Amino acid sequence: MTEKILTARFEKPDSYRLSSYVEDGGYEALKKALSKTPDEIIDIVKAAGLRGRGGAGFPAGVKWSFVPKESEKPKYLCVNGDEGEPGTFKDRYIMELDPHAIIEGAAIASYAFGAHVAYIYIRGEFKLPIERVENALAEARQAGFLGANILDSGYDLDIWVHPGAGAYVCGEETALIESNEGHRGMPRIKPPFPAIVGLFGGPTVVNNIETLSYVPHIINKGPEWFAAMGPEKNGGTKLFGVSGHVKRPGLYELRMGTPLRKIIYEVCGGMRGDKELKAVIPGGSSTPILTPGEIDVNMDYDSLAKIGTMFGSGAIIVIEEGTCIPRLAARLAKFYAHESCGQCTPCREGVPWIAKILDRVENGMGLPGDLDQVLKICDNIQGKTICPLGDACAMPIRAMIVKFRAEFERHVEEGGCPFGPTPTPWDSES
Amino acid sequence: MPKVIIDGKELEAKQGQSVLQVALENGIFIPHFCFHPQLKVAGNCRMCLVEIEKVPKLQISCGTPIRDGMVVHTDTPKVKEAREAILEFLLINHPLDCPVCDQSGECKLQDYTFEYGKKESSYREEKKTHVKKDLGEYIEMELNRCILCTRCVRYLRDVAGTEEFCLHERGPHAEVGPYLEKPLTSPFQMNLVELCPVGALTSKPFRFKARVWLMDKVRTICPGCSIGCNVVAWSYSGKLLRFTPAENPDVNRCWLCDYGRLLVDRVHSDDRLLVSMKSGERANRKDVISEIATKVKELVESKRSNMVGIIGSAHLTNEDNYAIAKLAGEVVGTENLAYMAGENKRPIEPCDKPLTEWLVSDDKTPNTRGARDMRVVPGKGMDVKAMLGAAARGEIKALLVFGDDLAASLPDEFRAAAAALDVLFVTSTWINNTTGLASLVLPEASFAEKDGTFTNEPGRVQRVRSAVPLQGEAAPAWATCKDIASMMGHDWHFGCEAEVFAEIAQVVSLYHGLSHDKIPFEGAKLGV
CATH class of the missing domain: 3.40.50.740 (Rossmann fold)
Structure with a gap:
């Protein structure tokens, strides 16, 4: 059940070095790709059904095909290694343990839509990943896998690292582009979309680290192999970062469509101390929460969408009985209020408002009507903002209140938290 | 020429125009704060959201280019609800100090709240406040009233050409202001007074002299130089109190320099010869x-x-x-x-x-x-x-x-x-x-x-x-x-x-x- 594609090399000594990567057949896919036409590459990736692993799940090949063939301005690839979604810890492992896979994938993608410069935007706090990727880029340049006339193909490409400066919103593609340009990280209004006007005004593709890391494998083994590994339109494997109250939290590479129950009770060995499961956040903090009755769901984009939540980044947060959901909600809202860029009205004003109310509720100062007020604010934010950050707060908070309403109401009625000072997975400070 | 239907009216539009531009040109008013015809589109206030058929979410009319055959509604229950929500959001941290605010009477926030807003706020929390900043001799800055439309930032950067303002901080702490805490230097800084849709930036020479709705207005020409900027001369009780720019696309667009504005003081100055x-x-x-x-x-x-x-x-x-x-x-x-x-x-x-x-x-x-x-x-x-x-x-x-x-x-x-x-x-x-x-x-x-x-x-x-x-x-x-x-x-x-x-x-x-x-x-x- 655990397929090893991206994680296959993780346990090798020196897995991050070029010598080790080449020994395992690294950069063969790039050679192969350079012998094909760019359109052929796009078709292969489309046929593989590779969907964006950053959270939105947009088909990568289709994204590349949106870039105009002819452009007066240079085209760019931005590789999104911001990995800021609470609960998510997958890209950092690839950057630390197999950076050449990212570089090879990025090179193939750049070739496919005609970019000659790519940037790997890495979360600023990721010291080791930045170092590993920088070193890998230097090795690749030296070996002729990057630079002018790569492998005598006539194709030129260079890739640079751009470290972020600590904003969650820079994981949003247009904010990432702004930040990559050296500006304050704020999402842009669309249209124009990045594929038309992106980095420095040129057509730009933004792909997640994990997404691009699959590309060399798809080139090597063919799109059918990849597509066959998951349900229809959800090809391949996925890195799941499981955290919370399970026996064996960690990073697991599993086929798309693996049932959530199986992940919790088999892959991760079940609940810590064999306690009862209370809730699961299936794909990172912005995805709506699931109750124990909802965990018989296959972990893929379409199955999760069907039950009103999202696949997200594959960050599964498992929550045991005895955890205070209002406290979780309050902490989550505080995070989003802190990370709102402050640009557009509903997110800037609405998200901190939610945070203030939930903080009161959790601390025993809730008033009748507070919960409906929060739901109303969620409605007033969702779908009305420049970027998805507002939705990323409104959706999970709404789900928590709707699914655990009695618990919130108890806080209001009893004037305090019935759980006492239980730490939630979010309370790193306690 | 592409055609669009806005509120049932079939309208001709030019390729590249936004829904808001077409609506305004044809006498259909859509409320807006951050949009200004002379500034780059920011799309941040979200006040101009409209419903477009076959598009699931409401769209900002200022940032949505028209397409042939587009059907737009500016007055549906969904749109009205969104406007109410945006106004409520903008007001939760606003000091509501209209009685002592010099913008009163020409404040978009005040006008829109009257026209489109809810009568009561659901906000029960503490309001955020900002530390006062001194912008020098001409502009009074009251950040607690600011709605962060960034017109000022965009104007100083793209029109005045002295990039003196930026957004500081983020989320609920975001505020506009000078990069360093220094007085403004632009000789065109007082255009900020009209650009600011609320009372965050008001004129130091003019403020508190008169309520604008009591004043007399007449369109005339600034005597300051050979350009001949069109101005509105505002007076109260027979005293000239301010010039504001009047629009003339062929002369001054909608701008006026500070030198011209300040000539107003010369009319009733102590050195007037009256006999x-x-x-x-x-x-x-x-x-x-x-x-x-x-x-x-x-x-x-x-x-x-x-x-x-x-x-x-x-x-x-x-x-x-x-x-x-x-x-x-x-x-x-x-x-x-x-x-x-x-x-x-x-x-x-x-x-x-x-x-x-x-x-x-x-x-x-x-x-x-x-x-x-x-x-x-x-x-x-x-x-x-x-x-x-x-x-x-x-x-x-x-x-x-x-x-x-x-x-x-x-x-x-x-x-x-x-x-x-x-x-x-x-x-x-x-x-x-x-x-x-x-x-x-x-x-x-x-x-x-x-x-x-x-x-x-x-x-x-x-x-x-x-x-x-x-x-x-x-x-x-x-x-x-x-x-x-x-x-x-x-x-x-x-x-x-x-x-x-x-x-x-x-x-x-x-x-x-x-x-x-x-x-x-x-x-x-x-x-x-």
Whole structure:
């Protein structure tokens, strides 16, 4: 059940070095790709059904095909290694343990839509990943896998690292582009979309680290192999970062469509101390929460969408009985209020408002009507903002209140938290 | 041409226009804060959300380009609810201090809340507040009222060309302000006052002087330079209190420089000359007129017309200068007629470069071109400097100076002339060295008290309208000329500025066919 594609090399000594990567057949896919036409590459990736692993799940090949063939301005690839979604810890492992896979994938993608410069935007706090990727880029340049006339193909490409400066919103593609340009990280209004006007005004593709890391494998083994590994339109494997109250939290590479129950009770060995499961956040903090009755769901984009939540980044947060959901909600809202860029009205004003109310509720100062007020604010934010950050707060908070309403109401009625000072997975400070 | 349907009306649109632009052009109002026709689209206020058929979410009309066949609704329950929500969001941290806010009466937040908002807020939490910042002499900043539309940031960066503001902090702590806590330096900073849709940026010189809804407004021309920016002159109880820019795409778009704005203070300043004077003593206007007329008549009757010098002014209207030229030509018969012409070497046509590139003229007079058109120019006679020289040598005995402070521009020459002249007659709006040296002085009406026209440097005739009543004994130069002429036995038929202009339109060929009523708001461009 655990397929090893991206994680296959993780346990090798020196897995991050070029010598080790080449020994395992690294950069063969790039050679192969350079012998094909760019359109052929796009078709292969489309046929593989590779969907964006950053959270939105947009088909990568289709994204590349949106870039105009002819452009007066240079085209760019931005590789999104911001990995800021609470609960998510997958890209950092690839950057630390197999950076050449990212570089090879990025090179193939750049070739496919005609970019000659790519940037790997890495979360600023990721010291080791930045170092590993920088070193890998230097090795690749030296070996002729990057630079002018790569492998005598006539194709030129260079890739640079751009470290972020600590904003969650820079994981949003247009904010990432702004930040990559050296500006304050704020999402842009669309249209124009990045594929038309992106980095420095040129057509730009933004792909997640994990997404691009699959590309060399798809080139090597063919799109059918990849597509066959998951349900229809959800090809391949996925890195799941499981955290919370399970026996064996960690990073697991599993086929798309693996049932959530199986992940919790088999892959991760079940609940810590064999306690009862209370809730699961299936794909990172912005995805709506699931109750124990909802965990018989296959972990893929379409199955999760069907039950009103999202696949997200594959960050599964498992929550045991005895955890205070209002406290979780309050902490989550505080995070989003802190990370709102402050640009557009509903997110800037609405998200901190939610945070203030939930903080009161959790601390025993809730008033009748507070919960409906929060739901109303969620409605007033969702779908009305420049970027998805507002939705990323409104959706999970709404789900928590709707699914655990009695618990919130108890806080209001009893004037305090019935759980006492239980730490939630979010309370790193306690 | 693409067609769109907005609220059931089929409208023609141009490719590339936004839904909001098309709606506004066709008289369909969609409320908006951050959108401004002269600024780059920011799309941050979310006030202009509209429903577009076949699009699941509401879209910002300012940032959504039209497509052929697009069907837009601006007034559905969904849209109304969204507007209510946005206004509630904007108000939760707003101090609601309208009673003491100088923006009151011209505040978009106030107006939209009245029109589209909920009557009560659900907000029960503490409001956030901001630390006050000092922006210098002209702009008062009250960040607690700010709605973060970033018009100020975009204006200073993209229009004024001095990128002095940015967004600081983020999320609920976000605020606009200078990069460093330094006063603003842009000579166009006061445009921020009108740009700011709320009371976050108000005018230090104007604030608290009057409630805007009690004020009188009139559209006129800034007298500050040869560009001729269109302005609205705002007065209260007969006092001119502020200029705001009036839109004219061919002249100043919707901008005004701070220098021009601050001229407002000159109308009611302590150095205004409000009475007639004779040899330094207060005198009767009639006596002053009679004395100068008698002196001039004496020279004319003794065939010494050319011993009379007459000086018009680029600060005065076309009507004034026409009458001055008429006095010199028809009544006195002197060839010694001139004025101090301003000079400008910069391009002043509107363009997309920073304002410092086109909204500045070196010529700080409003009517150099008009005075020339009215032929206040040396024919065979002498220019101003030569005339002052002739006066100093005793070749000119009587000098009439209308509305110009020659002692400031030619101090030595003027002093020498004044000492030698038999009679120095001056009209002036302000007490200055020129009036100090004159034997006969009449108060000239200020720019705010006059009707008439200015012709700007590129040759656009624009209407000057009186914003406040004539102060003290002040009179416009054309009326003074008419009185002098009358004393000398010439009865001029015109009795108001419009009638003077009617004569100009007959006599000056470039102005044929024009009349005060026919000059549109955006002015009448003359043929070359």
